[in-house]
Amino acid sequence: MNIGIFSDVYFPQKNGVSTAVKLYKQEMEKLGHNVYLFVPRYSHNYKRNEKNVFEFPAIKFLFEKEQRIAIPISGDIFKIKDLELDIIHSQDPFSMGILAEFLAKLLKIKHVGTHHTMYEYYRKYLPLIIRPTLKQTQKMIRNWCLKLDKVISPTENIKEVLVDYGVPEDHIVVIPTGIETEIFNKEITWNLREEYNIMPDERILLFVGRLGPEKNIDFLINVFSKVVNNEKNTKFVIIGDGVEREKLEEMVVNLSLQEKVIFTGGQPREKVLEAYKQADIFVFASYTETQGLVVLESMAAGTPVVALGKMGVYDLLNHENAGGIMIKELNEDDFVHEILRVLKDHELHKQLSENGIKFVKENYSIEVSVKRIIEVYKDVLNS
Template identity: 80%
Template structure:
């Protein structure tokens, strides 16, 4: 098949959507399909070493500098017809998603879309004068879904949410985003204990993600402060960057924890995987995750998880043998108690670690996910 994937997000911007697109592209190409990406151009200085990627002019989003707003104006549009696309797959309802919808109608190509993001929780990035209401955002999501020939939801929880917005249940298929488990079997090259002078007997807590308010990293810092009162041989590494970084660094200074809480900044994917494998525990308190790829990645590395069980994360950790501890609500004492319980109970820790690896391998490998997506494509093309 010739597959066109349209997205307003892709590398070098680091997030779950970028990772998912790259994994799908690589796996589909392994199976002999031709995958063409249509994404924003991030910088004149950034050169891609990747075939079949069409870049569109883009401007920085004024209120979130990492984000780009693609301008669907490019001579590459005239090349699209020659690609003989069999299917179009958009990753969001914005400028590239609008272009995907337009092309699907003009060229009479079936159009699939994946609902990656809980846009309702990101309205705060817009100033009040142009900020849509919650109902307007929900209506926008519903209308986008109805224009698609099929909607892919990463979890049942998200599917139920879309149905509550008015999207027909039969219009949505649940396919979790997969993980390339083989990448977690490679030898470690980035030694984080050496990099940050962490002693052999010190435990490492890890967070990976964008430093935005919806990720609740300030809550995790408060939890770490509680843990530190009882356990001194412990470090908290925060990988990622974003608008909240300065505020978070100030909280760390107020707690006098600069030696124990490390801001590692954004890191290449290879280094992030190495960090997962060396951490003792992954902690996460975001309430906006459609799936929580970082949860799956941590478990693929055999690192147990303590996380807030909301939205997509609930669908992962609600399983008995998932390899993680789910906290029902944002409660600092509950989080601190469970983190310490796992770290101090070697038998429990080893059980969670083993379960985590098996859970991801059996349920969330990229091979399984891609086969399910391709089945959606084939069913639409046979109609």
């Protein structure tokens, strides 16, 4: 099968969608399919060493420097017909998604899309003069979904949201975005403790993700300030970068935690995967996750999770043996209590670690997810 995947984000930009697209391509190619990516050019200085990736001119988004706005005009458009694509799979409704829709109609190709992101929560990044209302955003999502031949939702929770927006239930199929489980069996080569002077007897709390307001990292820092009052031999490692970094660093100084909180900035994916394995607890308080791949990755690494149970994260941690503890509401004391309980109870920590590894391997491997996506493609092509 010849598969065209269109996305407005891709590596070296680091986020869950970039990771998903890369894993889709790798696994689909393992199964013998030809996969072609259509993505924005990150920069003229960045050279890709990956076959079958078509780049389109792009400009930086003024209010989020890592984000690119693709200009879907390129000589490569004329090459697409020669690829004889069987199906198009878009990852968002924006520039590349619009191009995907245009090409699907022009070339009479079936078009599937995955709803990765709760765009309603990201309107704040747009200036007021062009910021859509909540209803306008929901209508945009609904209209995009209705133009697709099938919508893939990462979780049941997100499917329910789309149905509320007016997308027919039978137009949506739930397929979690899987992760590479075997990669966590590799030996660690990046010594996190050595690089950041973390002593052997110090416990590590970890956050991985973009430093944006919807991730609630300021909340996690406040939680950590209470944790460290009880467990002084604890450090909080924050991996990622974003618009909130300077504000968060100032907050850490104001709380006199600069010796306890470590900002590593963005890191290569290989280092991030190794960081999970070296942490004691992964903490997460985002309320916008369609699934929460970082939560899955942490559990796959055997690191227990304490996280806010909203949106996609709820669908993960709502399972009894998922390998994490779900906090129902954004309450500092509840987070502190559960973090301290996991830190102090070694049997509980061990059980959560074992549960997480088993749970992800059985339910959320990339192999399982991609096989289900391929079945969706076949169903759409035969409809």
